[in-house]
Amino acid sequence: MCINQMGVDMIYEMRTYNFFPGGLAQFEEGFARDIPHRLKYSKLGALWRTEIGPLNQAIHVWPYRDMQHRSEVRATAEKDPHWAGPRAPFEVYAGTEMEIYNPAPFMRPWGDDQELGNVYEMRTYTYEPGGIPKVLAAWGDAVPRREEYSPLAACWTTELGALNRFTHVWVYKDLNERDRVRADARQAGAWPPSAGVSPIRQENKVLIAAPFSPVK
Numbered sequence: 001m002c003i004n005q006m007g008v009d010m011i012y013e014m015r016t017y018n019f020f021p022g023g024l025a026q027f028e029e030g031f032a033r034d035i036p037h038r039l040k041y042s043k044l045g046a047l048w049r050t051e052i053g054p055l056n057q058a059i060h061v062w063p064y065r066d067m068q069h070r071s072e073v074r075a076t077a078e079k080d081p082h083w084a085g086p087r088a089p090f091e092v093y094a095g096t097e098m099e100i101y102n103p104a105p106f107m108r109p110w111g112d113d114q115e116l117g118n119v120y121e122m123r124t125y126t127y128e129p130g131g132i133p134k135v136l137a138a139w140g141d142a143v144p145r146r147e148e149y150s151p152l153a154a155c156w157t158t159e160l161g162a163l164n165r166f167t168h169v170w171v172y173k174d175l176n177e178r179d180r181v182r183a184d185a186r187q188a189g190a191w192p193p194s195a196g197v198s199p200i201r202q203e204n205k206v207l208i209a210a211p212f213s214p215v216k
Contacts, residue, residue, distance in 0.1 A: 010109065011064050012045060012156055014167075016097040019056040023092025024049055027058055030087030032212050037082035042073045045110055046215040048120060053205035056094070059122075061154075063110065067100070099161030106140045107155045110215055116153050117171035120207040121178060124167045125199035132157050135166055135195045142193035149181045149190065153215065166199075175206070 019027060028049070035044065045061035064070040077083050086093070103109075127135065136157070143152055154169040172178040185191040209216045 010103055011066060011070070011159065012101040012103065012154075013062045013064065013070060014099050014101060014156075015060050015062070017058045017060075018054070018094040018096070019058070019088075019092050020094050021056060023088055023094075024056050024058055026088035026092055028210055031058075031060075032210070034083055034087060035212060037080055038077055040080075041077045042069075044214055047210040047213040048122075048207035049210065051119075051206045051208050053203075057205070059207065097161070099165070100159045101156030101167065102159050104136055104139065104155035104157065106143050107152070110154075116151060116215060117173055118208075119172045119174055119178065120153060120169055120209065121172065121204060122167060122169045122207055123202065123204045124165055126162070126201040127164050127166065127197060127199055129164055131195075131197040132164060132166055134197050138193040138195035142191065145190045146185055149185045150177070
């Protein structure tokens with residue numbers, strides 16, 4: 001669990017579902033139908049689908065106060081006959097991943113129906129053990145200036161799952177704006193921050209929010 005600069009206790013569960021071609025649309029249709037029943041127990045943070053990168057993925061993020069809150073909510077929701085079971089037939093699922101994230105100290109909590117942008121870029125960096133605190137310190141100093149160009153939607157570090165991972169999500173109107181913002185921020189010396197450590201692995205995905213996602 002982490003308390004960010006806004007004084008909010010929070011963890012984020014990120015569930016990534018991989019589908020065989022055609023399965024993602026079925027999942028989104030079922031999710032849109034059933035999500036009102038799930039929202040009786042806790043809020044959905046976001047639901048994105050991949051547009052560029054590993055295709056046929058749905059990524060849904062659930063905020064909780066702590067692990068006990070997560071366990072209680074999930075146990076109750078799984079008893080609800082309107083939510084229990086998959087949102088699409090089992091045969092369209094190609095695999096599932098789950099990670100628990102702590103928010104970075106400088107991440108702003110998500111609000112309800114938060115309008116941020118059209119295109120989200122999710123970048124995940126893996127570091128050697130001991131690297132994450134250095135990255136958080138450098139980013140905490142640099143993010144305010146970087147956000148003069150485009151907003152930071154989320155920034156997390158893994159607590160459970162694949163460890164030593166640092167995931168950040170940036171918002172843009174479109175891919176042209178992404179290219180321009182990244183070039184302008186770099187030219188101005190506003191980005192990237194120097195943490196004195198380099199990632200041993202980097203991944204990125206371009207995401208689109210589902211129509212019913214609170215973060216759009």
